[in-house]
Amino acid sequence: MAVNGMALGMRPGKPSTLPHHVASRRTWRARLRQAVLWFVACVWGFPTLWVLYETFFAGAGRFGFTFANLAQAWQVAPFGRYYLNTLVMVFGLLAVQLLFGAVVGFVLARYDFPLKSVITLIFLFQVVVPIYAVMIQDYRMLSSLHLLNTMAGVMLPYTVSGIAVLSFRQAFRSVPRELEEAARLDGYGTFGIFRRVYLPQAIPAALAFAVVSVTYHWTDFLWPMIVTNTDNARPVVVGLAMMAQASESGMQWNLLAAGTAIVILPVLILFTLATRRILAAFAATFNW
Amino acid sequence: MMKAPYKAVAALVSASGLAAVMAMAPAASAAKRNTVELTFYYPVGVVGPLSQTMTTLVNRFNQTHPGIHVNAVFSGNYQQTLAKVETAIQGGNPPDVAVLNHTAQFDLIHLQAIEPLDDVVKAGGFYPALTQPKVQGHFWGVPFQRSTVVLYYNKDAFKKAGLDPSHGPNTWSELVADGQKLQKLGMSGIEIPSDGTVYWEFEPFATEAGHNLGGNDGVHVYFNSAAAKTALQFWMDLSHKYHVMPAGILPWNNVPTDFENQKTAMIVHSSGSMASILQNAKFQVGVSFMPAYKSKYRTGVGGGDLYLFKGIPADHRAAALTFIKWMSAPAQAAWWSIRTGYVPTSPQAMQQPEMQAHIKQVPQAKVPVDQLAYAQPELSTYQLNQVYDVIDSAIQSVIDGQSTIAAALDKAQQQADAILAPYRMQ
Numbered sequence: 001m002a003v004n005g006m007a008l009g010m011r012p013g014k015p016s017t018l019p020h021h022v023a024s025r026r027t028w029r030a031r032l033r034q035a036v037l038w039f040v041a042c043v044w045g046f047p048t049l050w051v052l053y054e055t056f057f058a059g060a061g062r063f064g065f066t067f068a069n070l071a072q073a074w075q076v077a078p079f080g081r082y083y084l085n086t087l088v089m090v091f092g093l094l095a096v097q098l099l100f101g102a103v104v105g106f107v108l109a110r111y112d113f114p115l116k117s118v119i120t121l122i123f124l125f126q127v128v129v130p131i132y133a134v135m136i137q138d139y140r141m142l143s144s145l146h147l148l149n150t151m152a153g154v155m156l157p158y159t160v161s162g163i164a165v166l167s168f169r170q171a172f173r174s175v176p177r178e179l180e181e182a183a184r185l186d187g188y189g190t191f192g193i194f195r196r197v198y199l200p201q202a203i204p205a206a207l208a209f210a211v212v213s214v215t216y217h218w219t220d221f222l223w224p225m226i227v228t229n230t231d232n233a234r235p236v237v238v239g240l241a242m243m244a245q246a247s248e249s250g251m252q253w254n255l256l257a258a259g260t261a262i263v264i265l266p267v268l269i270l271f272t273l274a275t276r277r278i279l280a281a282f283a284a285t286f287n288w
Numbered sequence: 289m290m291k292a293p294y295k296a297v298a299a300l301v302s303a304s305g306l307a308a309v310m311a312m313a314p315a316a317s318a319a320k321r322n323t324v325e326l327t328f329y330y331p332v333g334v335v336g337p338l339s340q341t342m343t344t345l346v347n348r349f350n351q352t353h354p355g356i357h358v359n360a361v362f363s364g365n366y367q368q369t370l371a372k373v374e375t376a377i378q379g380g381n382p383p384d385v386a387v388l389n390h391t392a393q394f395d396l397i398h399l400q401a402i403e404p405l406d407d408v409v410k411a412g413g414f415y416p417a418l419t420q421p422k423v424q425g426h427f428w429g430v431p432f433q434r435s436t437v438v439l440y441y442n443k444d445a446f447k448k449a450g451l452d453p454s455h456g457p458n459t460w461s462e463l464v465a466d467g468q469k470l471q472k473l474g475m476s477g478i479e480i481p482s483d484g485t486v487y488w489e490f491e492p493f494a495t496e497a498g499h500n501l502g503g504n505d506g507v508h509v510y511f512n513s514a515a516a517k518t519a520l521q522f523w524m525d526l527s528h529k530y531h532v533m534p535a536g537i538l539p540w541n542n543v544p545t546d547f548e549n550q551k552t553a554m555i556v557h558s559s560g561s562m563a564s565i566l567q568n569a570k571f572q573v574g575v576s577f578m579p580a581y582k583s584k585y586r587t588g589v590g591g592g593d594l595y596l597f598k599g600i601p602a603d604h605r606a607a608a609l610t611f612i613k614w615m616s617a618p619a620q621a622a623w624w625s626i627r628t629g630y631v632p633t634s635p636q637a638m639q640q641p642e643m644q645a646h647i648k649q650v651p652q653a654k655v656p657v658d659q660l661a662y663a664q665p666e667l668s669t670y671q672l673n674q675v676y677d678v679i680d681s682a683i684q685s686v687i688d689g690q691s692t693i694a695a696a697l698d699k700a701q702q703q704a705d706a707i708l709a710p711y712r713m714q
Contacts, residue, residue: 076337139379148381222364226372229327229361238362242332242339245365247485248435248560248591249334249629250544252568256335 048268054257073258077239078231083266086235089151089224090217094210097161101209102202104160105168106194110180120169126162131223142227149229158217164209167285171205172198208285211271211278218267236263324607326358329386331369331592333433334560334628341627349614356607358385366392366592367673377401377597384600384608387592390418391668393428394506396595398670398711403596405430408609412616414634417589417663421504429593430616431633433624435560436656436663437492437588439579440544443572445470445553456554456576460496460522463554463579467532470553477532478554479547480523481540482687487667487679489556492588493519495664496581501679502667507712509669509704511679512697518581520686520693527687537687544568558590559656563629566650575652577659585662591630622646631656669704670711678703 055069108120131138138157139148147153175198183197221237228234240259243252271278328346332338339362346360363369366389376382377399388396396402404426409419418431443453449469457463467477480489491501498515502508510516526533534552547555548568556578557565566573578587594612596605614620621637624630626646632638638657647654669675682700685691691699 075340077339136375136378139375139381143379143381222368222371225364225368226375229359241364241368242362243335243337245332246335246541247333247365248433248558249336250557250561250564251541252335252564253545 048264051257051260051264054254055261058254058257069254069258070261073243073255073262076243076255076259079236079239079262081231082234082236082239085151085233086218086237089155089235090214092151093155093158093217094213096155096159097164097213098206098209100160101164101168102199102206104165105170105202106172106198108165108169109172110198120166123162123165126160127166131157135223135226139227148227149233151233153227154224154233154235157223161209161213163212167205167209168202171202171285175201204281204284207277207281211282215267219263239263322355324356324603326356326384326604326607326611327361328358328611329361329363329369329372329383331363331366331387333366333592334630335564338628341624345615345620345624349611353610353614356610358611370395373401373597374399377599382597382599384597384604385611386595386597387432388429388595390429390431390434390589390591390593391666391672393423393593393595394668394670395672397423397428401595401597402428403598403605404428405594405596405612408613408616412613412634413636414616415631415657415660417660417665418633421665423504423506429595430612432592432594432616432621433628433630434589434591434593434633435558435630436590436659437489437556437578438559438562438656438659439554439556439576440547440561440565441554441574441576442470442547442550442569443574445473445475445550445571446574448473449553453572453574456574457579458577459580459582464526464530464532467526467554468530471532473553475550476534476546476552477530478526478556479533479538479543479552480526480556481543482523482537482684483539485676485680486683487676488588488590490519490523490679490683491667492578492586492664493522493581495588496578496584496586497522500664500667502665502669504665506669507708509667509675509679509701509708511682511704512694512701516697517693520683520697522581524686524693535687537684559631560591560629562650562652562656566652573652575655577655577662585659587659587663588666589660589663590666625653629653631660669708671707674707675704678707 056065056067058069059066104123108116108123134157142148142153142156145153147156179197180193183193188196218235219237220235221241224233224235225238225241228238240263243255243259246252330342332342342362343360346358350357361383363372363386369386370388370392373383373386373388382401393402406427408430409427412430414431418434419427419429439456441456446453446466449466449472451466451469457466463478470477482489487501494501494513494516497518499510499513501510501516503510523533527535540557543552543555544557544561544565546552547557548565548570550571559575562575577585580586594615596608596612600608616633618632618634618636618640621633622640622643625632625637626642632640632643637643667675667679678700682691682696686693686696
């Protein structure tokens, strides 16, 4: 955090008791680092800033501000319904993934049984194999379960996440055995220990995984597009896709930008508010 | 310390879990008795509220055809729609009707996915350029949303440069001469897009120079013909010899924007861009034929057809045929053309009062239709995406300066021959 504060705004301009040449070298280094960080931040941030500029200022005249682009884009698709679907699918999926991840991760971290390493490997395998490699098989299965064109069908192939399982496993493995033994002496059963001792230690892991899962599923497009047919089951990116296609015409950038803004704004706001916690959770979790 | 966030997570988990369970309930079935429910996949290929336009059109069909209910399903762009169709077919759940690229027909036939539609095509009276050639003796797709390659020019700039604003350049040499005069106004003479599927803008030039890029059988291409080499040499000369076109690869989506912002006085683009260009340009826009090589006008066609799928029940098949006929009939073709910018697909569609009124208002809209008399079939083969990749990257490697024209096109020909060889045996 200290590094971040330094880089993103604090100026090392206070009078210093250090010898002059040392202080100036430090100032020089800090400035260089600041400049590099600003440069990288601008490169990464530019597309988003451009989207926001096109959305709220394009076509509004000099220094004007307008909601016209957003309003026009909102007309193209039933975005209200799509938002609701996206929220249900993204957070519903997250809930199920966290549940399975915690339980399976706990078993893998704390119990020994035959073929444990093979089972762990299967979860790792699931991280590596993209859904598109097994899409037709998944589609057939959903078809035979009559789950095509439902939100459940969109979610089902993702319900057990290898990343979630491995993250929880790693978090649980770092809990000292002594804590568990102390809890047992205090009269807790296995479930009590799981809930009172292990789960609280896994909150950073859960948060970090939540970020990965939410960003992935918020923008996942092809799979929902393929298994759903009606507005009742389609996510918000489908609405964006309705105005982002211009293989047979020129592009209307303001409309495309406004559609993009509709999709990204909620996530962008959420993540801006939670940046610190997310960074901390990431640093603590993805070390498996 | 940990209690509060833990509770928050627990609350989120349980609330969302409930929502997930609710989501498990299958979507309510809207099927009514004695009504045939059809599934119709369609892509969107031009910018704007096209999906709503399609929904409106399909709703009209549903209102006027008791006993049939068509569910119109937006399915991305053309490639994504094809992916959805292929997945659905392999999953044993084909759509009844879909709009896919006209050029997808060889791969669809190879998949045994579609049925011929000879009767509909023959009875429809479509412009021949949109249905030719027959493949394996049949017509497979019914023309629906089709476009041509046209040249847009800035009439105001033409006047300023002392050129006749009533028409664009008639020949390649006029294109160069006009471009050089326009260049003096401080804008580029012309821009031709060259990223992505550049074969489409390139093919008319090759055809004018003497040969199509593709044959009619889906297994032969002519990437290294003298005509293709002449055409690519002309493109390179526009940038490097005559200096009327910016050098390097020009993105498809930026070229109309450059034209609207008067960075370039002429562009080659799809007739499908006309509506947005006319709307955004603050000057008089002219639309003209592709300039001829010496004397021969040519252009390419693009866009999507309606296809009927195999393996659907007999009552679906009959209803789907009714739907395809209705969608491609003159009244609907004119309605769709006016609202999307695609060409009206038949002379009868052109004669619709609504269409005539539209042409009076936007005379430029007539150019792509008149051009159909000079249109040649679009490059279409088996393994189409692979073959497109081969020719597109060959052209782009030349524009990028990484390869000579002869070397790139000869290599592309070899690669395409290797891809198509297995299909020649059949």
